[in-house]
Amino acid sequence: xxxxxxxxxxxxxxxxxxxxxxxxxxxxxxxxxxxxxxxxxxxxxxxxxxxxxxxxxxxxxxxxxxxxxxxxxxxxxxxxxxxxxxxxxxxxxxxxxxxxxxxxxxxxxxxxxxxxxxxxxxxxxxxxxxxxxxxxxxxxxxxxx
Numbered sequence: 674x675x676x677x678x679x680x681x682x683x684x685x686x687x688x689x690x691x692x693x694x695x696x697x698x699x700x701x702x703x704x705x706x707x708x709x710x711x712x713x714x715x716x717x718x719x720x721x722x723x724x725x726x727x728x729x730x731x732x733x734x735x736x737x738x739x740x741x742x743x744x745x746x747x748x749x750x751x752x753x754x755x756x757x758x759x760x761x762x763x764x765x766x767x768x769x770x771x772x773x774x775x776x777x778x779x780x781x782x783x784x785x786x787x788x789x790x791x792x793x794x795x796x797x798x799x800x801x802x803x804x805x806x807x808x809x810x811x812x813x814x815x816x817x818x
Contacts (some may be wrong), residue, residue, distance in 0.1 A: 674720060677799045683764045692797055697708070700759055708784060711784060712784055712785055712786050712816060713756070713785075713786055713816055713817045714785070714814075714816050714817075715816060715817060715818075716744045716757040716759065716816040716817065716818055717744075719741070719759060719814060719816060722783075722785050722814055723776070725741070725765075725783050725784075725785070726739055729776060729779055729780060729783075732779065733768065733772055733775060733776045733779070734767070734772075735765050735766065735767050735768045735772065735776065736765070736766040736767050737763060737764065737765045737766070738763070738764045739759045739761055739762070739764075740762045741759050741760070741761050741814075742759060742761070742814050743759075744757040744758065744759050744816065745757065745758055745760075745779040746758075747815060749815065755817065755818050756815050756816070756817065757815070757817065757818055758813050758815055758816075759813070759814045759815075759816060760790075760811065760812070760813055761811070761812050761813070761816075762809070762810070762811055762813060763809070763810040763811075763812065764807065764808070764810075765807070765808040765809075765810070766782060766805070766807055766808075766810060768806065769805055769806065770794075770803065770806075771803075771809055773794075773806075777789075785814060786811055786814070786815040786817075787812060787813065787814045787815065788813045788815075789810055789811075789812045790811045790812055790813060791810070791811045792808065792809070793808070793809045794806055794807075794808050795807045795808075795809075806818065
């Protein structure tokens with residue numbers, strides 16, 4: 674009986690949170706609603722994100738390779754919004770530390786909910802970070818179902 678009451682309470686809270694989010698979203702200026710909607714691409718259509726990453730590659734004159742995992746449910750905002758996460762592995766070549774920092778600044782400005790989870794930086798020359806290096810990034814792109 675207690676478990677049933679607890680489940681009813683959880684479901685009720687989840688419904689209240691969903692209603693609040695929907696109501697709050699309607700109060701957002703319509704000019705920004707499209708940007709918010711586009712920030713979470715459909716989980717099976719992430720091509721605009723890929724295009725944005727390719728633009729960064731060209732802008733910073735680097736060579737990059739990106740691979741994506743299969744989408745999986747995200748634990749962020751669990752119960753409130755059904756988010757999916759697509760993990761990506763990004764390898765950047767022909768970039769020194771200064772160029773890489775500028776790349777990261779531009780990545781941060783992308784209009785997507787994406788995060789960088791880890792970075793590994795390997796330089797092979799005597800000049801260390803100032804020479805072209807290989808950088809591996811593991812990140813997450815959030816999308817909707």
